[in-house]
Amino acid sequence: MQTEQKKPFRFLDLPAELRDMIYDHLLEDPYFPLPPTCGKQHQHSTLPSLGWVLPGRRLSAARAGATGPRRCNWMLLANRQCYREFMDLVCMKSTIHLTVSPANYKSQEAGDETEKKLWKVDPEVLRKVKKCDIKLITTSAMLGVSDPRKMSPGEWALSSQVRSELSDVNNVEELNLHVQALGDPLWNPLWVWYHASQSFKTMGSPRPTSPSTSSEYKGRLGPTLHRITFSLDIWSPGENYLERDAEGHWQWYCMKGHCIAPDGAGVLPVREFCARLYMECRVCSPESDVEADAAR
Ligand SMILES: [Zn+2]
Known part of the structure; x- marks a missing residue:
């Protein structure tokens, strides 16, 4: 009995619909770039496109004040499948x-060819x-x-x-x-x-039909x-x-x-x-x- 209880819970063994219900509880609006109130902008500079999902640093001031930062989205970094499934829901909802x-x-300086995204x-x-x-x-x-x-x-x-x-x-x-x-x-x-x-x-x-x-x-x-x-x-x-x-x-x-x-x-x-x-x-x-x- 004791050993059975210690078996790890396999999230990916759940049916996709149940996984979606769990992701649903973690959904929030992503911000690009992060609002300055989140502080420590460069802490995770190796993962710029994931910055908004990392715990504790991604919410707008208003949102953070309303609900407090959530701490569970580390699971997004678990593997590609979780990331894709979660991001599909983010895009949809x-x-x-x-x-x-x-x-x-920043306005383009003369001669500066590299456009900053x-x-x-x-x-x-x-x-x-x-x-x-x-x-x-x-x-x-x-x-x-x-x-x-x-x-x-x-x-x-x-x-x-x-x-x-x-x-x-x-x-x-x-x-x-x-x-x-x-x-x-x-x-x-x-x-x-x-x-x-x-x-x-x-x-x-x-596009207009007449030549423009x-x-x-x-x-x-x-x-x-x-x-x-x-x-x-x-x-x-x-x-x-x-x-x-x-x-x-x-x-x-x-x-x-x-x-x-x-x-x-x-x-x-x-x-x-x-x-x-x-x-x-x-x-x-x-x-x-x-x-x-x-x-x-
Ligand atoms: Zn009116």
Whole structure:
């Protein structure tokens, strides 16, 4: 009897469905790169693509505060089969969070040919992922121009790099972009929101049947976004956001999700973008309608 109890428990002898139920309890959202609050970024530098699964160092501050770090995912390192099975579930059920910030994006220096990757993610994971959130934490310096008024959204280097790193994402069902503008004494954060939205809203659109210029085509590379939201690093009055409707057309919504106005076709002039960003919602503030009527 005694010896039988000491026999090791063979996890891989369990039916696959039971293994999946166990993996299910370990699921959490992976972050690339890890939020700085996780500390000790380089402790496991030999395993960069596994960094987020290693115990105790992978959670966002909010998540860690809510549930505390989990300590059981060492089993991911047990063998290839466990890793594959677990990662398939992560891709199917979790949201993968990809962040671009001054911490992992540096504008290309002249003559520097080696492009530093924003995210160390297994391409297989990118191919299979179903839900993905991209967060751009952007300064106006990251626009890469001295004067954002003269920039055209199609020539933004950061956008091209994001698109090229997302080229393996082709089974995603929900892909959202959040643009957080970091304050700058020189430029209005609106420029960051403006260029990011105008550059990324065409991503993944079907190639037009009429011949298009190569820069137009470049603007379509990458997977299709479903929603683009905006925020500041400080308090802001609350910005409307862009989301595709059932037909795939971009619409503007208020913070409470009421549809306000359609987005214009193609790149909007900055004035029209700002008008939609702060347009009053007729459901949330019916008095704005009365005022508009009175003004007529
Ligand atoms: Zn509303």
